[in-house]
Structure formats: C-alpha cells, structure tokens
Amino acid sequence: MSTIRLEIVTPERKVYDDDVNMVIVRGVEGELGILPKHAPFVTPLVISAMRIKKGKEEQIVAISGGFLEVSQNKVVVLAEAAELPEEIDVNRALAAKERAEKRLAQSSAEELDFKRAQLALQRALNRISVAEKK
Ligand code: ATP
Incomplete structure (x- = not known):
C-alpha cells in the first residue's frame, strides 16, 4: 500500500x-x-x-x-x-467545558469574550470526544 x-x-x-x-x-x-x-x-x-x-x-x-x-x-x-x-486529561477538559459554558451564559453574543468562550468550549468538547476513542 x-x-x-x-x-x-x-x-x-x-x-x-x-x-x-x-x-x-x-x-x-x-x-x-x-x-x-x-x-x-x-x-x-x-x-x-x-x-x-x-x-x-x-x-x-x-x-x-x-x-x-x-x-x-x-x-x-x-x-x-x-x-x-492517551495524552488528554479528561478532567481538565471537563473543567474547561464548565468554565466556557459559564462564560457563554454570562456574556452576550456580540462580545469578544463570547467568541473566545465558544472556541474554548469547542476545544474542550473535541478533547472529550477524542479521549473517549482511546
Ligand atoms: P485549558 O483552559 O484547560 O488550558 P485550552 O483549550 O485553553 O484549555 P489550549 O490553549 O488549547 O488549552 O492548549 C494549551 C496547552 O495545553 C497545549 O499544549 C495543549 O495540548 C494542552 N492541553 C489543553 N487542554 C488539555 C487537556 N485536556 N489534556 C491534555 N493537554 C491539554
């Protein structure tokens, strides 16, 4: 191949x-x-x-x-x-997910913080999903 x-x-x-x-x-x-x-x-x-x-x-x-x-x-x-x-610390990703969700709930969609929190949430969810496949 x-x-x-x-x-x-x-x-x-x-x-x-x-x-x-x-x-x-x-x-x-x-x-x-x-x-x-x-x-x-x-x-x-x-x-x-x-x-x-x-x-x-x-x-x-x-x-x-x-x-x-x-x-x-x-x-x-x-x-x-x-x-x-195997390198992913799932507890760290879960904590990042919670922080990001809190920030999303506290800021409005126009704020820079909102966009930043959205990306942080995506990174955390991606890590959690990849870690499940080890
Ligand atoms: P956190 O808020 O937990 O730092 P983050 O998404 O802001 O998460 P990044 O800025 O994307 O983190 O990554 C910084 C460094 O930490 C990179 O080297 C990345 O590989 C590593 N890293 C981030 N989260 C994890 C995790 N859950 N497990 C292992 N390594 C991680």
Missing part, C-alpha cells in the same frame, strides 16, 4: 511523524481525505478530530485549529495544539 509522510507539529512539540496511508481532516470548507501523491494544497483547519489510517489501524488526534499543507508526498499539520487520545 502506498504511503504519504505525516507530520503534526505544534509551537511546543512534534506530536506525530510517520508514513501513513490516508489522512482525514476537517478544513474550513469541510472534510477532506488526503491520499499518497495528493496535489500541493494548503487549508486552514477547524477544531476537530483528525483521523490517520495506517495499515489496518486508525489513529485519532485532537486538533485545535491551525493549517495543513500538502507538498511532495508530505502532509504537514501546523496545529495550535494537538493531542493523542
């Missing part, structure tokens, strides 16, 4: 670096499957679970936004934050 190199990096660390068969991500324009020899391509990513297919295995990674670039049979994901399921 042919492969494509996948690197997931954040400002803090390298989260993933391996040859894989397929990468499925959620870009701003929707879900996208990337196979070996994909044409050069760049897209912003939304907060979502990224899926990596390697042989018979599927790995899932929580991505908190960023960019994806495909070039020369290599996918580079530059994520604001990214965690494998």
Whole structure:
C-alpha cells in the first residue's frame, strides 16, 4: 500500500511523524481525505478530530485549529495544539467545558469574550470526544 509522510507539529512539540496511508481532516470548507501523491494544497483547519489510517489501524488526534499543507508526498499539520487520545486529561477538559459554558451564559453574543468562550468550549468538547476513542 502506498504511503504519504505525516507530520503534526505544534509551537511546543512534534506530536506525530510517520508514513501513513490516508489522512482525514476537517478544513474550513469541510472534510477532506488526503491520499499518497495528493496535489500541493494548503487549508486552514477547524477544531476537530483528525483521523490517520495506517495499515489496518486508525489513529485519532485532537486538533485545535491551525493549517495543513500538502507538498511532495508530505502532509504537514501546523496545529495550535494537538493531542493523542492517551495524552488528554479528561478532567481538565471537563473543567474547561464548565468554565466556557459559564462564560457563554454570562456574556452576550456580540462580545469578544463570547467568541473566545465558544472556541474554548469547542476545544474542550473535541478533547472529550477524542479521549473517549482511546
Ligand atoms: P485549558 O483552559 O484547560 O488550558 P485550552 O483549550 O485553553 O484549555 P489550549 O490553549 O488549547 O488549552 O492548549 C494549551 C496547552 O495545553 C497545549 O499544549 C495543549 O495540548 C494542552 N492541553 C489543553 N487542554 C488539555 C487537556 N485536556 N489534556 C491534555 N493537554 C491539554
């Protein structure tokens, strides 16, 4: 089976670096499957679970936004934050979810705080959902 190199990096660390068969991500324009020899391509990513297919295995990674670039049979994901399921502290994500929900209840939709809380809630829900799949 042919492969494509996948690197997931954040400002803090390298989260993933391996040859894989397929990468499925959620870009701003929707879900996208990337196979070996994909044409050069760049897209912003939304907060979502990224899926990596390697042989018979599927790995899932929580991505908190960023960019994806495909070039020369290599996918580079530059994520604001990214965690494998076993790295996720579920209690921390549950606490972040509660904080965000409180802030959403206390601010109105026009406020910057509201938007910030919405994103924090999305990150927390994404982490909780990815952690369930370990
Ligand atoms: P919190 O309010 O709990 O810090 P956050 O969504 O604001 O959550 P981020 O700013 O997205 O956190 O991430 C900061 C760093 O903390 C990143 O390195 C990220 O991987 C890590 N991180 C955030 N939440 C968790 C979690 N629940 N489990 C493990 N690592 C986490």
